[in-house]
Amino acid sequence: MAYRATEKTRAAQAERREVLLAEAGNLVAAGGFSAASVKAIAENCGVSVGSVYSYFDGRADLLAAVFRRGADQELNEVRMAVAEHSGAADRLRALVETFARRAIRGRQMAWSLLFEPVDPRVDEERLVYRGSYVELTTAILRDGIEEGELPEQHVGIAAAALIGAISESLTGRLSPVPVELPETFSDDDIVDAILQLCLRAVGFAA
Amino acid sequence: MAYRATEKTRAAQAERREVLLAEAGNLVAAGGFSAASVKAIAENCGVSVGSVYSYFDGRADLLAAVFRRGADQELNEVRMAVAEHSGAADRLRALVETFARRAIRGRQMAWSLLFEPVDPRVDEERLVYRGSYVELTTAILRDGIEEGELPEQHVGIAAAALIGAISESLTGRLSPVPVELPETFSDDDIVDAILQLCLRAVGFAA
Known part of the structure; x- marks a missing residue:
């Protein structure tokens, strides 16, 4: 008992x-x-x-747990979207679109997960999750090169660059302090601009 | 007296x-x-x-002052390198090469300036400096489009993407915890890979 x-x-x-x-x-x-x-x-x-x-074990521990939960959910959504597609171009498109659309929809949470200045404990978690996204992207690019869809390139560097490009280019739309984006630029336009840039960056024809 | x-x-x-x-x-x-x-x-x-x-006014204030000093110096070096060139391609090349080469040479400082988990006061400074780099890049891209060197694109998004791409792709080489980069890949190879990716991303022919 x-x-x-x-x-x-x-x-x-x-x-x-x-x-x-x-x-x-x-x-x-x-x-x-x-x-x-x-x-x-x-x-x-x-x-x-x-x-x-x-x-x-203190507020930092609590915030780190909140971060992991939110970041896990985002990472899983992106992984599932990627798994639903085949071919490097379509998988990369799924990655960029899922990441960006979800970030724009859940703006405040995305800003907090990606950029909000916060305790170094949370920053450490951020580096881990960025690593997971880079790994996922590396696998996509590696397959693309093997299948002849993409030119030879250093996939680790390219994958890191894409993750940096996606998250940084979303800052303007996500920041609680609005940055100079023209009002006429819709969320779809933004996602599309990011996607085209990423595809070009790794060598897909524009 | x-x-x-x-x-x-x-x-x-x-x-x-x-x-x-x-x-x-x-x-x-x-x-x-x-x-x-x-x-x-x-x-x-x-x-x-x-x-x-x-x-x-406390350790965070001191670290923020150290950050500003280090970040100011890097930003000035990049600005001077860009000012020495004309044409969007050469100015962009100067930006990427100066940023990346200096980061690789002063690895620990670059890691600390860009990524080290630290007090939120320093994180806030980081966002400001990233904004300055994005502004500098925006000006280069805008001129490139006006001169017909680059296709039409949303320069604010592209500029943010490039700065994210450059800093994130350097993480592997900068991190005090080394990431899976092949030893055979030299610093020059890395800078070149980042540069080619950035040029392609904004629409320069590869």
Whole structure:
């Protein structure tokens, strides 16, 4: 019986941690990491600040967990979209379009995941996820070269360049402080401009 | 006479601040922001930790000042290189080559300026400098389109993409944790691969 009680307690704890994480995620999606204070999370969940700290090893640990959750979801969506296509051009298109469209739709979260100045712990997670995107892109380019769709090139460098290009070119559209993009430029135009640039960069005919 | 004394005091203070900043810069260039502790700076300059804090509003303020100094120097070198050339292709080449070659030569400093996880105050400075590089690149692309060297494109997006591509593709070579780049790939090969990719991306013939 004692064993069962422990299991139950653990499940309840995991569930409470989950609730706190989900609320922190909502706050980040609405106002960025800066809006996800432990105080706000505690208040919105009806618990004490001390109780939040009993589930996380400080605010940086909590934000890093929120980051991983959000970044995992994005990475999975992009991976699934890529897996639905074949051929380097179509897979690259799926990668760029999924990444960019989802970022534009969930603007604040995308800005926070990609660029918001935040604790170095989160920055460290960012470098890991960028590595995952570069790996995914490397595999696409390698296949493209093997199949004769793409010219020979250093795939590691090209893949890193594409991920840098996609995320940096989205900054203007994502930044909470709007950058000088003409109003007449629609979200579709932006995604298309990024896509064409990426395709040209690795050697697909324009 | 009192006026003169104040002026002298100010000059002496500015000089001492300068010495601390220079030493902090040396530590960052050798081991990254993480190596530039206030304790190490104080010890190397033969002053007390408290004395360092009398010149800076905390460690983040000091690191942000080191960042601005390092980033200013890089930006100026790139601007000067670009100004020495005419025509979009040659100016873009000057930008990419100067940025990349200097980053590879001063690897640890470049990694710290571009990517090292660090206080959000420094991250905020990073966004500002990226903006300056994007502006410089935008001007080059705009001229290239006007002169008929480049096809019509959204210059703001393309410029941001190029800056993202250049910095991200350098990560492998800059990272203190080496990434999977073949040893046979020289620094020149890397700079050339990045350059070719950037030229193709904006529509110069490969």
